[in-house]
Amino acid sequence: MLRCTRENVCHSAIAGHEVCDGVIHCPDSADDEKLCIEPDCPRGCDCLALSYICHNETLEDFQISQFSVAAKTLIFNNNALTMNILAMKLVLMKSIVFLSLQLCNISDIPMGAVRNNKNLKLLDLANNSVSKMVPEALCSITHLLIFLSTN
Numbered sequence: 001m002l003r004c005t006r007e008n009v010c011h012s013a014i015a016g017h018e019v020c021d022g023v024i025h026c027p028d029s030a031d032d033e034k035l036c037i038e039p040d041c042p043r044g045c046d047c048l049a050l051s052y053i054c055h056n057e058t059l060e061d062f063q064i065s066q067f068s069v070a071a072k073t074l075i076f077n078n079n080a081l082t083m084n085i086l087a088m089k090l091v092l093m094k095s096i097v098f099l100s101l102q103l104c105n106i107s108d109i110p111m112g113a114v115r116n117n118k119n120l121k122l123l124d125l126a127n128n129s130v131s132k133m134v135p136e137a138l139c140s141i142t143h144l145l146i147f148l149s150t151n
Contacts, residue, residue: 029095042066050095054079070095077102087113100124108132120144 014025014032024030041047045054051073067074069092076086081104090096096117106128114120124147 040066069093072096073098075100076104079104083109083113090114091116093117094119096120098122101128103127106130114141117141123147
């Protein structure tokens with residue numbers, strides 16, 4: 001059984017044979033079909049459905065448009081990037097649930113960096129030097145767990 005996000009639970013459970021059958025049974029989120037799509041995987045990344053794992057890369061080299069706006073998981077650990085670069089794409093990624101940015105030399109979280117990411121449940125900023133985080137940058141997200149630990 002799959003439970004569609006954003007829909008009333010009483011009406012959202014669908015049978016296994018209805019998942020990836022080419023017919024959208026979750027009208028608000030299309031989760032039953034979105035998760036079946038294999039995105040183009042950017043050079044240097046590993047991708048599975050709507051998850052992107054890009055370790056030890058220079059993400060500035062990638063065309064930011066290569067990451068699907070329907071992505072659910074982004075693991076960009078040990079990359080030289082700033083939140084300003086990533087924020088341009090995150091504004092469009094409304095389905096992100098897990099975002100890991102460990103060891104990315106991030107020093108600040110600007111206002112609006114994840115403002116449209118209301119589904120975000122885990123933001124992992126471990127092993128960064130975050131010294132400035134504008135509270136309004138995260139205020140629209142409920143039930144968000146943030147990791148900020150260092151070595």
